Amino acid sequence: MEESRYYHPAIETMDRDDLNALIDERLRYTVAYAEEHSPFYRHWFREHHITPDDVKVHEDLLHLPVISGADIRANQPPIKEEFLFRSASWNDIFTVHETSGTSGIPKSFFLTWQDWERYAEKYARIFTSQGFSNGDRIIICASYGMNVGANTMTLAARDVGIAIIPAGKCSFPLRMLKSYQPTGIVGSVFKLLRLARQMKAESFPVEQSGVQRLIVGGEAFAEEARRYLAEMWGCGVYNTYGSTEGTMCGECTAVNGLHVPEDMVHMDLYDTRMKGFVNDGECGRIVLTTLLPPGGISGNLLINYDTEDTTVVLSREQCQCGRTHMRIYNPQREAETAWVAGHSFNRVDVERGVFQRGNMEYLTGEYEAFLYQGERDDETILRVTMECERKEGCGSDLITENFQKAFFRGKPGLFHAHKEGSFRLLFNFPEPGGLELYKTPGRPKRLVDRR
Numbered sequence: 001m002e003e004s005r006y007y008h009p010a011i012e013t014m015d016r017d018d019l020n021a022l023i024d025e026r027l028r029y030t031v032a033y034a035e036e037h038s039p040f041y042r043h044w045f046r047e048h049h050i051t052p053d054d055v056k057v058h059e060d061l062l063h064l065p066v067i068s069g070a071d072i073r074a075n076q077p078p079i080k081e082e083f084l085f086r087s088a089s090w091n092d093i094f095t096v097h098e099t100s101g102t103s104g105i106p107k108s109f110f111l112t113w114q115d116w117e118r119y120a121e122k123y124a125r126i127f128t129s130q131g132f133s134n135g136d137r138i139i140i141c142a143s144y145g146m147n148v149g150a151n152t153m154t155l156a157a158r159d160v161g162i163a164i165i166p167a168g169k170c171s172f173p174l175r176m177l178k179s180y181q182p183t184g185i186v187g188s189v190f191k192l193l194r195l196a197r198q199m200k201a202e203s204f205p206v207e208q209s210g211v212q213r214l215i216v217g218g219e220a221f222a223e224e225a226r227r228y229l230a231e232m233w234g235c236g237v238y239n240t241y242g243s244t245e246g247t248m249c250g251e252c253t254a255v256n257g258l259h260v261p262e263d264m265v266h267m268d269l270y271d272t273r274m275k276g277f278v279n280d281g282e283c284g285r286i287v288l289t290t291l292l293p294p295g296g297i298s299g300n301l302l303i304n305y306d307t308e309d310t311t312v313v314l315s316r317e318q319c320q321c322g323r324t325h326m327r328i329y330n331p332q333r334e335a336e337t338a339w340v341a342g343h344s345f346n347r348v349d350v351e352r353g354v355f356q357r358g359n360m361e362y363l364t365g366e367y368e369a370f371l372y373q374g375e376r377d378d379e380t381i382l383r384v385t386m387e388c389e390r391k392e393g394c395g396s397d398l399i400t401e402n403f404q405k406a407f408f409r410g411k412p413g414l415f416h417a418h419k420e421g422s423f424r425l426l427f428n429f430p431e432p433g434g435l436e437l438y439k440t441p442g443r444p445k446r447l448v449d450r451r
Contacts, residue, residue, distance in 0.1 A: 094111055121156070125259075222349075354403065366386075366435060374424065391430075
């Protein structure tokens with residue numbers, strides 16, 4: 001195996017037994033560090049009668065309580081006078097970050113320079129696993145600010161030898177593509193689709209852009225959307241998943257799940273309805289634990305933290321790329337999951353229906369969906385609005401048929417509710433610019449429950 005395929009080959013290809021031993025060593029140090037430096041966890045250990053020295057292996061985490069974002073908000077101003085999750089002195093804090101705050105008061109996070117170095121290594125491994133190396137040029141279509149993603153990728157690029165073009169948005173002038181010939185672009189599915197449409201409108205063939213890989217981050221997406229995006233750009237599309245809390249995972253060139261950097265963050269999956277952890281192959285919410293190397297410091301470590309994102313552990317076996325760290329399914333946001341008649345579906349399920357290949361002869365890919373209460377108490381209506389390239393000849397009957405086949409595939413409970421009449425689907429097909437999300441400031445919400 002060539003070392004150039006890996007950023008840190010000794011760690012990324014480590015034997016499973018050795019990797020587990022490394023995880024356990026770092027867990028013991030992290031728990032001891034939390035007791036000494038984290039006011040929240042010091043109290044948490046006492047409150048739940050946890051003896052830190054008894055947490056010796058990662059399986060011991062399965063017996064500890066799970067904390068949530070609500071716990072972070074309840075232990076910072078204005079609820080408390082101090083930020084009780086901060087686990088390093090202000091002398092060591094390098095940056096302060098906040099989450100978007102869409103579900104309440106923003107959660108505050110404190111990062112030391114060591115935290116940034118670990119974040120950067122996680123993403124350097126991802127870039128390398130996707131085939132990037134010294135001499136590549138990547139346009140970053142992500143905001144620089146309270147969100148750590150863009151800065152993390154920029155630091156990672158420094159370590160890999162990649163040149164970064166920090167556009168911040170995908171609405172940059174096309175001359176940047178012509179002038180800099182980037183080999184990669186990072187952005188959301190929809191930003192990259194819009195950019196391709198802009199290039200087509202301005203008679204700039206994508207094959208002349210120099211782009212060889214697209215990196216999608218910041219949101220879950222349907223495989224159908226990936227395939228269409230890859231078709232439009234004529235190159236590979238790779239998925240990444242990250243958060244301010246420290247989860248940074250990415251697909252390698254094998255495209256068979258996202259690799260978790262297990263030496264730096266431990267991940268278990270939890271079923272909130274069953275109040276218990278699930279086995280590999282079962283869906284659950286990501287519960288993460290920071291793993292510090294002995295002697296390391298952290299401004300905001302977390303133990304058994306529920307991210308409220310769901311996934312499935314696909315495999316802990318060696319990947320065909322040679323990496324041994326476990327692989328997970330593309331995570332989805334629990335906040336983007338809706339329940340109808342006792343059955344759930346996610347925004348990604350709606351997206352799957354939109355991006356059926358036959359539909360894309362007519363659609364731009366932009367869509368939004370709203371759930372409404374029907375006239376009867378037991379009736380729910382899902383209204384899906386899909387933007388058409390042009391109003392005339394939109395092929396609405398074909399699109400409706402394709403959408404329903406894809407949406408109900410694997411959803412027998414919802415299909416039964418639809419057949420019984422308790423779950424109705426309505427469709428609209430406006431011209432470009434006709435979606436509500438264009439008029440709403442902030443990050444677009446594509447599945448909104450208005451019941």
